[in-house]
Amino acid sequence: MLCQEEADFDLEDRSKAATPLTDEASRAYLADPSVLHWVAAAEGLVVGHMSCCLIRKRAGDLVEVLLYEMGVRGQYRRRGVGRTLLGALNDWMAAHQVKEVWVVADNPAAVAFYQSAGFKKAPEDAAVYMSR
Numbered sequence: 001m002l003c004q005e006e007a008d009f010d011l012e013d014r015s016k017a018a019t020p021l022t023d024e025a026s027r028a029y030l031a032d033p034s035v036l037h038w039v040a041a042a043e044g045l046v047v048g049h050m051s052c053c054l055i056r057k058r059a060g061d062l063v064e065v066l067l068y069e070m071g072v073r074g075q076y077r078r079r080g081v082g083r084t085l086l087g088a089l090n091d092w093m094a095a096h097q098v099k100e101v102w103v104v105a106d107n108p109a110a111v112a113f114y115q116s117a118g119f120k121k122a123p124e125d126a127a128v129y130m131s132r
């Protein structure tokens with residue numbers, strides 16, 4: 001469902017429907033202990049979701065969380081759905097003694113959203129997002 005309605009969970013004109021996983025790949029995804037994925041439902045509809053990856057560290061804290069993806073349906077934004085999803089992550093982190101979560105916010109509304117939840121911007125020259 002999320003795949004087919006991908007566009008509704010993202011900025012306008014940025015996403016289109018994606019190919020869903022096979023049943024076997026879905027089971028592997030859900031069984032992977034390094035994958036955390038929450039959904040928020042209201043009125044019988046999935047209205048938001050958030051996926052995170054657990055990153056195992058080589059030293060210091062054992063793990064940290066990468067908040068990889070988050071989206072709330074357009075019509076359900078600014079109603080606290082995102083805040084509730086982050087609350088679920090906070091609870092999970094507290095229960096598992098995980099101290100750090102980081103995210104690459106890729107648009108001004110997302111930056112404002114994460115800042116409202118206590119995330120701090122890295123210094124301008126601290127990191128350069130790159131991909132290949």
Ligand SMILES: CC(C)(COP(=O)(O)OP(=O)(O)OC[C@H]1O[C@@H](n2cnc3c(N)ncnc32)[C@H](O)[C@@H]1OP(=O)(O)O)[C@@H](O)C(=O)NCCC(=O)NCCS
Pocket residue numbers: 009010011069070071072073076077078079080081082083084104105106107108109110112113114116
């Ligand atoms: C970013 C996003 C997940 C926020 O979800 P949301 O459910 O609308 O957020 P909430 O209603 O819980 O907002 C909590 C607080 O965040 C801040 N905030 C949220 N959206 C904001 C916006 N567009 N502009 C400024 N501040 C915003 C506000 O402080 C808000 O509290 P308030 O409504 O009481 O003022 C949602 O806008 C979204 O899905 N955007 C498209 C996909 C996206 O950008 N994902 C993140 C990619 S990194």
